[in-house]
Amino acid sequence: MTSSPPTAATVPSRRTIITTLGVTQIMAWGSSYYLPAVIAPAVAADTGWPLPWVVGGLSLGLLTAGVISPHVGSSIERHGGRNVLAFSAGCIGLGQVGLAVAPNVAAYIVAWLVIGLGMGAGLYDAAFGTLGRLYGHAARSAITTLTLFGGFASTVCWPISAFLLGEIGWRGTCLVYAAVQLFIALPLYLVILPRGLPTPTAKATSSGAATPALQTDSNLPIIIVLAATLTLAAVISSTLSVHLLTILQKNGMTLAAAVGLGALVGPSQVAARTIEMMIARFHHPIWTKFASVAFVAIGVSALWLGMPIVPLALAFYGAGIGLESIARGTLPLAIFGYDGYAKLMGRLAMPSLIAQAAAPSLGALLLERFGAYGALATLSGLALINVALACGLGWLIVSRREFQVQPR
Numbered sequence: 077m078t079s080s081p082p083t084a085a086t087v088p089s090r091r092t093i094i095t096t097l098g099v100t101q102i103m104a105w106g107s108s109y110y111l112p113a114v115i116a117p118a119v120a121a122d123t124g125w126p127l128p129w130v131v132g133g134l135s136l137g138l139l140t141a142g143v144i145s146p147h148v149g150s151s152i153e154r155h156g157g158r159n160v161l162a163f164s165a166g167c168i169g170l171g172q173v174g175l176a177v178a179p180n181v182a183a184y185i186v187a188w189l190v191i192g193l194g195m196g197a198g199l200y201d202a203a204f205g206t207l208g209r210l211y212g213h214a215a216r217s218a219i220t221t222l223t224l225f226g227g228f229a230s231t232v233c234w235p236i237s238a239f240l241l242g243e244i245g246w247r248g249t250c251l252v253y254a255a256v257q258l259f260i261a262l263p264l265y266l267v268i269l270p271r272g273l274p275t276p277t278a279k280a281t282s283s284g285a286a287t288p289a290l291q292t293d294s295n296l297p298i299i300i301v302l303a304a305t306l307t308l309a310a311v312i313s314s315t316l317s318v319h320l321l322t323i324l325q326k327n328g329m330t331l332a333a334a335v336g337l338g339a340l341v342g343p344s345q346v347a348a349r350t351i352e353m354m355i356a357r358f359h360h361p362i363w364t365k366f367a368s369v370a371f372v373a374i375g376v377s378a379l380w381l382g383m384p385i386v387p388l389a390l391a392f393y394g395a396g397i398g399l400e401s402i403a404r405g406t407l408p409l410a411i412f413g414y415d416g417y418a419k420l421m422g423r424l425a426m427p428s429l430i431a432q433a434a435a436p437s438l439g440a441l442l443l444e445r446f447g448a449y450g451a452l453a454t455l456s457g458l459a460l461i462n463v464a465l466a467c468g469l470g471w472l473i474v475s476r477r478e479f480q481v482q483p484r
Contacts (some may be wrong), residue, residue, distance in 0.1 A: 093210065094218050096268040097203050098225025100165070101262045103199045105226060106233025107168050107253040108137065109192050114237040115246040122246065125181040133188030135433045140192030141199070142429030146195045149205055149422015155420070157206025158269035162262055164198025167191065169257030176250040184316055194257075198261055201224065201425040203403035205418030206269070212414040216361070219405040220353045227346040229397060252459025298411065298472050303424050305369070305465040310428040312372060312455055312462070313397045315439035319451070326448035327382070337386055345401075352402055362470050363404040368403050369466045371396030373459035380452035413474060 112134045120127040151160050167190050196202075203222060207215040240249040316323075320341075324334035352364060375393030378385060396451030402480075408420050442451040 077204075084460075088147065088270070090211070090218065092268060094207075094221050096264050097161075097206070098222055099163070099202070099223065100198075100264055101203055101226045102229045102232055103256050103261050103306075104164065104168060104194070105229035107257055108195050108237070109134065109199070110230045110233050111250075111253070113238060113286030114234055115241055117182075118241055119245045123181070126185065129181050129185070131436075133185055136185060137188040137192030138429050138433035139197055140189050142426045144193060144196040145201060145381055145425035145429060146422045148202055149425070150420045152202060152205040152209060152418035152422070153416065156270065157202060158210050158265060158271060160197050160202055161206065161269065164194045164196075164202065164263040165257045165262040165265060167194030169194075169254045169262065170251045172254035172257065176247040177294075196429065197362070199423045200401065201287070205421045206408065207405075208409055208414050208417035208421070210270075213409065215409060216356060216406045216415070217353070219409075220349065220356055220402050223401045223405070224346065224349050224353065225341065225397075226401065229351055231342055263334065295412070299420070299424075299470065301469045301472060302408065302411075304426055305365070305462055306424055307374070307427045307431045307467060308458055308462040308465065309369070309397070309400045311431045311435045312376065312458055314432040314435040315402070315451075315455060316376075316393070318436040319443060321440045322443060323448045323451060324386070325482060326443070337390055340387055340390045340396035344391045345398030346397040347474065348395035349402060351428060352399060352431065356406075361403055361410045362466075362473060363406055364399050365403040365466050366470065368399035369394050369462045371399065373456070373463050376452065376459045377456045380449070380456040 114133055116127065116130045119125065119130045148160055150261045171187045171189075171194060173189030174190055175184060178184040178187055202224075203217075204219050207218045207222065211218055237249060240252055244252070318337050320333045324337060329337070356364075371392045373396075375391070375396060378389035378392070404424075405421075408424065409417055412420060439451060442454055446453075
């Protein structure tokens, strides 16, 4: 028996759905992407497994996430996000159980591959796709609000992970995160998110004109440039998320000073997202993208040039990557509309996640061969290339009559 599609009467309120996704995003990021930063040294010390393999579990998980992301997007496009996100919570939870009981490094890696399935089906791109299917063009404000929740993931989960690590060890910490996914996140997805797809009236909340169908050859240049700029942004942020403290220390700072300055990145992300949420209705998301790549380029280049304004440089960088998360979700929606949006998000996620998997290792190689100066020079060059790509993307958009660079 087939369930009927949800109507406005059966779908929970917008605030309820966004809050649910926001809370579960914090849980998902904290149980996966942000976990090794806290527990990896303890895992290596306790087991004797090589630290590169312990940390490399996350890279393999991200690689798995990248491989499945197109299928995730297609599934959300056809059936909505409820079951996909529930699958994500199940995979992350079971993967955490696998980490907790892993007798050897091979089992540990297999557990991370299962977590990778959950990351591919449950982090930002899947959540954005779910909101796009529910709210159409009106999902822009919902996506922006969701990134505000996501910005607190490391702030909330790193202290929790550190506390749990000290109290019950790394295996106990993994079991706690497994319980969070299986007994909190999974039921929330199943209870709050609507079954199936919304009816046309639930989707027809667009405030903008109709956009062209996604599946046309004329859209290919825009999709390629969009994928390239999102992937470059992912490479830069993934590299610095792992190596920023090392780079600052190699430039003469103490660990305490590096940690203190690195802490500026998180609040800068949230501040930039808050400002964007207040002014988003006045501009098209391409301007959010321009601001993002410009701020990242300014921040990374200032670090590379050794300017004595490291706090300001990190604030610019943090604001840039904060806006990037919003542009990643809202720009494809504004360009192509909600029809095919979830499927497109899955395709765009694939190169970004694969790049994120490889970037930390490549960053370590750069640091080993060329030092902090060479690593920052490379990242600065990539950031400037990304500025050019964003400008090219803007030109492609405005050169098409059916696209208008105006607020949506």
